[in-house]
Structures are given as structure tokens and as C-alpha cells.
Amino acid sequence: MINILIVDDDQIIRESMKIILSMDQEIKVVGTCCHGDEAYDFCRENPVDVILMDIRMPICDGVLGTKKIKETFKDIKIIILTTFDDDRYIVAALQNGASGYLLKNISPDKVIEAIKIVHGGNMLIHPEVAPKVTGLLIKTPEVDYSKYYINEGEVQIIKHIAEGYSNKDIAEKVFLSEGTVKNKVTDILSKLNLRDRTQIAIFHLKGGKMD
Structure with a gap:
């Protein structure tokens, strides 16, 4: 059964x-x-x-x-x-x-x-x-986030977003407040010229490509 x-x-x-x-x-x-x-x-x-x-x-x-x-x-x-x-x-x-x-x-x-x-x-x-x-x-090369002026802390947030975590869950993992994480996600969207969290996840999973 x-x-x-x-x-x-x-x-x-x-x-x-x-x-x-x-x-x-x-x-x-x-x-x-x-x-x-x-x-x-x-x-x-x-x-x-x-x-x-x-x-x-x-x-x-x-x-x-x-x-x-x-x-x-x-x-x-x-x-x-x-x-x-x-x-x-x-x-x-x-x-x-x-x-x-x-x-x-x-x-x-x-x-x-x-x-x-x-x-x-x-x-x-x-x-x-x-x-x-x-x-x-399909596995793609790691994204070179340095050319987007994204620091290591922001990279960790990007990876957690790609793994499906919410801002609240990410905050617990990186030891920041939920509000701080939300602000950092906004900064990441601006630096990568992306629209939303889903695009961040796809951008990361596809090795820096959106097409």
C-alpha cells in the first residue's frame, strides 16, 4: 500500500x-x-x-x-x-x-x-x-557576481533565493533581520537589473543568463 x-x-x-x-x-x-x-x-x-x-x-x-x-x-x-x-x-x-x-x-x-x-x-x-x-x-558555470558589484553576503542571499527560501528563512540563516534581507534583495534586483525574486533564482541557476 x-x-x-x-x-x-x-x-x-x-x-x-x-x-x-x-x-x-x-x-x-x-x-x-x-x-x-x-x-x-x-x-x-x-x-x-x-x-x-x-x-x-x-x-x-x-x-x-x-x-x-x-x-x-x-x-x-x-x-x-x-x-x-x-x-x-x-x-x-x-x-x-x-x-x-x-x-x-x-x-x-x-x-x-x-x-x-x-x-x-x-x-x-x-x-x-x-x-x-x-x-x-543543466549545470552551468558559476556566475561572476563581482562584475555586478555584488558582495559575498549578497551572493549567499542569491543562493538561498534560488533554493526557494523566503526572506524570513534567509534572515535566520544569515543572521540578519528580515527587513535587512528585504532591503538587500531590493539592492540585488537593482544591480542585476531584474524584476523579481524568481528572476534572481533563474539568473543564478542558469549561470547568469535570462534567455
């Missing part, structure tokens, strides 16, 4: 997915959660084999939720269940330990098949977005 946890902030999706998955005799839905932190707490108290994790959720999104869970529960497999437009966010989730990436428009039988594949120790990425994700995951 495969113990499944469904993590999504949309109640309709949680309940409908629970009904669909419960139809398979090899799968048992042991719980549903609204965000990553709730999922982490659930895993501390209950046996979970595979998690279906959304990306965009309040409090703790799928990227950071994946990282937190995998750091403590290495044997739990996580499948990101997201929309096509979210493919750029998936890079950090995969690097944080996710084993799969599915689109929400996938058929129910494919979701069940994916759960069994990932539970067996394999990795699964939706074929429509695999080329994009693979391209982003």
Missing part, C-alpha cells in the same frame, strides 16, 4: 484528487494539507510514502515545502503538481529533491501511474515541459 499526502491550497482539488486516488487498491490517501509547513508537520506524525505538492500556496509554497520535507524525511517521494505556466519555478523544487513534475490537466490514470513510478524510485517529468526543465537543470 502506498500512503499518499495531498498538499494544495484549493479544497476542491484536494477533495477531488482524494476521491480519484482512493479508487486504486494500491493507494491510500492518509491526509490532505493546505501548504508546505502543514505537510511537514503531518509527516512528523504520520507515515507518508509519496506527496502530491502544489507550487503556489500561502505560508509555505511547494518549493520551500519540498526542501524542508526532504531535509528531514529523505525517503518520502514528492511529486510537484502544477500548471504549465509554473515550469520556471520547478527547477528549484527538483533541485530540492522532488522526484516528479506533473501538470494539473493530466488524466487521473496518469497521476496514479506517476505515483507508482516515483514510489518505485524513478523520476518522472511531464513530456510537454521536460525539454524546458532539463535545459534549466
Whole structure:
């Protein structure tokens, strides 16, 4: 029996997915959660084999939720269940330990098949977005941040952003206040001429490229 946890902030999706998955005799839905932190707490108290994790959720999104869970529960497999437009966010989730990436428009039988594949120790990425994700995951040279007048402390913040951490989490890691980290992120955006945190993550993961 495969113990499944469904993590999504949309109640309709949680309940409908629970009904669909419960139809398979090899799968048992042991719980549903609204965000990553709730999922982490659930895993501390209950046996979970595979998690279906959304990306965009309040409090703790799928990227950071994946990282937190995998750091403590290495044997739990996580499948990101997201929309096509979210493919750029998936890079950090995969690097944080996710084993799969599915689109929400996938058929129910494919979701069940994916759960069994990932539970067996394999990795699964939706074929429509695999080329994009693979391209982003290819190892690239380290960015020479010195030419952007970015110091070592700011580089550490950039790396934490690329790993999916929030300003609050970064502040705890670099021993600064959350407000100071927020100001430094603003400075980094200005120096790199980027628009938002996601662009910082992609810039770093792609070795200093945005195309």
C-alpha cells in the first residue's frame, strides 16, 4: 500500500484528487494539507510514502515545502503538481529533491501511474515541459557576481533565493533581520537589473543568463 499526502491550497482539488486516488487498491490517501509547513508537520506524525505538492500556496509554497520535507524525511517521494505556466519555478523544487513534475490537466490514470513510478524510485517529468526543465537543470558555470558589484553576503542571499527560501528563512540563516534581507534583495534586483525574486533564482541557476 502506498500512503499518499495531498498538499494544495484549493479544497476542491484536494477533495477531488482524494476521491480519484482512493479508487486504486494500491493507494491510500492518509491526509490532505493546505501548504508546505502543514505537510511537514503531518509527516512528523504520520507515515507518508509519496506527496502530491502544489507550487503556489500561502505560508509555505511547494518549493520551500519540498526542501524542508526532504531535509528531514529523505525517503518520502514528492511529486510537484502544477500548471504549465509554473515550469520556471520547478527547477528549484527538483533541485530540492522532488522526484516528479506533473501538470494539473493530466488524466487521473496518469497521476496514479506517476505515483507508482516515483514510489518505485524513478523520476518522472511531464513530456510537454521536460525539454524546458532539463535545459534549466543543466549545470552551468558559476556566475561572476563581482562584475555586478555584488558582495559575498549578497551572493549567499542569491543562493538561498534560488533554493526557494523566503526572506524570513534567509534572515535566520544569515543572521540578519528580515527587513535587512528585504532591503538587500531590493539592492540585488537593482544591480542585476531584474524584476523579481524568481528572476534572481533563474539568473543564478542558469549561470547568469535570462534567455
